[in-house]
Amino acid sequence: MSDSFDLLIRGGTLVDGTGAPTQAGDLGIREGRIAAIGTSLGTATRTIDASGRYVSPGFVDIHTHYDAQIFWDRMLSISPWHGVTSVVMGNCGFGVAPTREAHRDLILRTLENVEGMSLAALWEGLGEQWPFETFPEYLDAIEQRGSAINVGALVGHTPVRMYVMGEEATEREATEDEVAQMEAIVSEAMRAGAIGFATSWAPTHVGYEGRPVPSRAASLGEIQRLAECMGELGYGTMQATLGRGLFLNEFTEIFKSTGRPISWTALLGGMFGPEGHRGVLEACGKLQDAGIEIYPQVTPRPLMFEFQWKAPFPFESLSIFKPVSEADFEGKKRLYADPDFRRALRERGESPGNIAGRWSDTVIADCPGEPGLAERNVEEVAAERGVHPADLALDLGLQTNLEARFRIAVANTEPDIVAELLTHPASTLGLSDAGAHMSQLSDACAPTHLLARWVRDTGTLEVEQAVRLLTSRSADVFGLSDRGRLAEGLAADVVVFDLDTVDCTPLRRVHDQPGGADRLISDAIGIDAVVVNGTPIRVHGQDCVEPDGDLPGRVLRGGPSRGERK
Numbered sequence: 001m002s003d004s005f006d007l008l009i010r011g012g013t014l015v016d017g018t019g020a021p022t023q024a025g026d027l028g029i030r031e032g033r034i035a036a037i038g039t040s041l042g043t044a045t046r047t048i049d050a051s052g053r054y055v056s057p058g059f060v061d062i063h064t065h066y067d068a069q070i071f072w073d074r075m076l077s078i079s080p081w082h083g084v085t086s087v088v089m090g091n092c093g094f095g096v097a098p099t100r101e102a103h104r105d106l107i108l109r110t111l112e113n114v115e116g117m118s119l120a121a122l123w124e125g126l127g128e129q130w131p132f133e134t135f136p137e138y139l140d141a142i143e144q145r146g147s148a149i150n151v152g153a154l155v156g157h158t159p160v161r162m163y164v165m166g167e168e169a170t171e172r173e174a175t176e177d178e179v180a181q182m183e184a185i186v187s188e189a190m191r192a193g194a195i196g197f198a199t200s201w202a203p204t205h206v207g208y209e210g211r212p213v214p215s216r217a218a219s220l221g222e223i224q225r226l227a228e229c230m231g232e233l234g235y236g237t238m239q240a241t242l243g244r245g246l247f248l249n250e251f252t253e254i255f256k257s258t259g260r261p262i263s264w265t266a267l268l269g270g271m272f273g274p275e276g277h278r279g280v281l282e283a284c285g286k287l288q289d290a291g292i293e294i295y296p297q298v299t300p301r302p303l304m305f306e307f308q309w310k311a312p313f314p315f316e317s318l319s320i321f322k323p324v325s326e327a328d329f330e331g332k333k334r335l336y337a338d339p340d341f342r343r344a345l346r347e348r349g350e351s352p353g354n355i356a357g358r359w360s361d362t363v364i365a366d367c368p369g370e371p372g373l374a375e376r377n378v379e380e381v382a383a384e385r386g387v388h389p390a391d392l393a394l395d396l397g398l399q400t401n402l403e404a405r406f407r408i409a410v411a412n413t414e415p416d417i418v419a420e421l422l423t424h425p426a427s428t429l430g431l432s433d434a435g436a437h438m439s440q441l442s443d444a445c446a447p448t449h450l451l452a453r454w455v456r457d458t459g460t461l462e463v464e465q466a467v468r469l470l471t472s473r474s475a476d477v478f479g480l481s482d483r484g485r486l487a488e489g490l491a492a493d494v495v496v497f498d499l500d501t502v503d504c505t506p507l508r509r510v511h512d513q514p515g516g517a518d519r520l521i522s523d524a525i526g527i528d529a530v531v532v533n534g535t536p537i538r539v540h541g542q543d544c545v546e547p548d549g550d551l552p553g554r555v556l557r558g559g560p561s562r563g564e565r566k
Contacts, residue, residue: 062091
């Protein structure tokens with residue numbers, strides 16, 4: 001074999017993604033794949049000097065919502081900034097395919113509410129003429145347009161239900177005939193290359209007009225039958241967002257009937273009480289030991305939401321907010337001024353642990369007209385003004401025409417608990433939510449945060465453990481067999497990083513979405529190079545491919561379409 005390569009990454013410390021000890025060496029890449037691993041490998045058309053750096057597989061983010069963004073941002077920023085080379089979209093059962101033309105507004109209004117996306121940006125970004133209706137057409141459209149990084153897509157329960165049932169998908173269980181139609185759609189999607197099926201029963205998943213998202217109106221039997229489409233075909237992973245009546249017992253029964261892995265969202269510190277996470281981890285570990293593949297997703301970051309009262313996502317699962325979700329802009333303001341609504345909000349906050357009372361964990365992120373309040377605690381400011389914190393927050397909202405922003409720590413705030421979640425062998429990384437809640441949070445930077453805080457700063461994880469979580473562990477759960485490892489013959493997705501400096505910057509707000517819509521972003525530090533299928537796409541923190549040119553990413557197709565066609 002010739003010793004000349006398309007790309008040679010020379011002089012680094014290789015972390016192969018399996019958890020094995022690091023070793024010094026070079027990486028030779030030819031025709032998009034890893035051709036050789038060793039020392040003194042020869043010459044190359046292009047060389048990256050990785051001296052003093054770690055060289056790892058590209059990071060795999062299994063929980064994103066880029067389903068719409070990929071049609072206006074082929075770079076899928078900001079994920080590759082932080083070393084991500086492959087993403088899984090369609091989580092929580094959401095997505096934009098399949099969608100009939102008559103249902104486009106309903107689907108986009110659902111995403112607007114439940115995933116904190118700008119409706120105007122969605123419409124402008126997708127355009128008047130969508131290049132797809134069915135799920136196979138959706139994958140083909142992505143493939144034809146191209147992307148900087150690799151994308152795999154789950155077929156989502158919500159668009160499938162909407163496609164079959166229309167607006168009634170939010171209101172009732174499906175008939176036998178309707179379930180049969182959904183089964184045919186899911187099977188078609190899986191054969192076309194969906195890497196799994198996703199659904200949600202989460203009470204926080206509230207769609208347009210305060211309605212539950214369509215998947216929440218489904219029976220457990222319907223979910224099981226759609227998941228069984230994967231079992232009949234023999235491939236695919238189910239992703240589920242848990243809710244009352246859809247948890248470990250139900251996941252176990254679904255696994256037994258399908259034989260397919262289930263990755264559920266999300267196990268966060270505090271959501272089961274101070275120590276409840278331990279029992280869940282233990283239960284999942286025992287299931288995995290018994291061959292029942294049920295994987296809880298965990299995240300290395302606190303779950304922080306920025307919100308405005310015009311889109312109060314953290315509160316929308318509360319029954320007192322149902323009329324808020326149903327109301328238009330002026331209607332929301334009338335409710336926030338109503339003494340009865342305010343009294344109900346104060347009373348709800350008296351229940352231990354209820355988010356309506358978490359004002360000590362809430363800060364004023366921005367208050368137009370009162371810049372001195374920025375980054376001040378709501379409870380402290382309320383005490384100074386002699387008012388209840390709930391009234392203060394609503395008053396600030398009303399006096400700014402609902403433009404004031406607040407930031408609340410929802411979960412995962414105790415470092416000791418997060419450390420237990422990250423180090424338990426049953427867990428897998430997830431919940432970056434990249435592409436969703438863009439004006440409310442930005443956790444696409446989770447990989448650099450993990451390396452900085454949990455490897456370098458605290459020593460909670462060894463670099464080999466952290467890289468395994470970021471690569472092969474995630475890839476294996478979703479059946480991405482040629483990703484997540486440095487091994488000859490596998491796809492050449494590679495990250496070069498400096499463990500001494502790697503980090504993510506504090507969030508900042510930019511207005512770079514369609515129509516000037518805003519989002520929060522975090523810049524990456526210490527990511528020297530990001531390589532996708534043998535092509536460097538970022539070097540020293542700068543893109544080195546043209547967003548409008550040829551891009552190296554692939555659609556990662558499951559099942560018989562696994563060929564990742566160009």
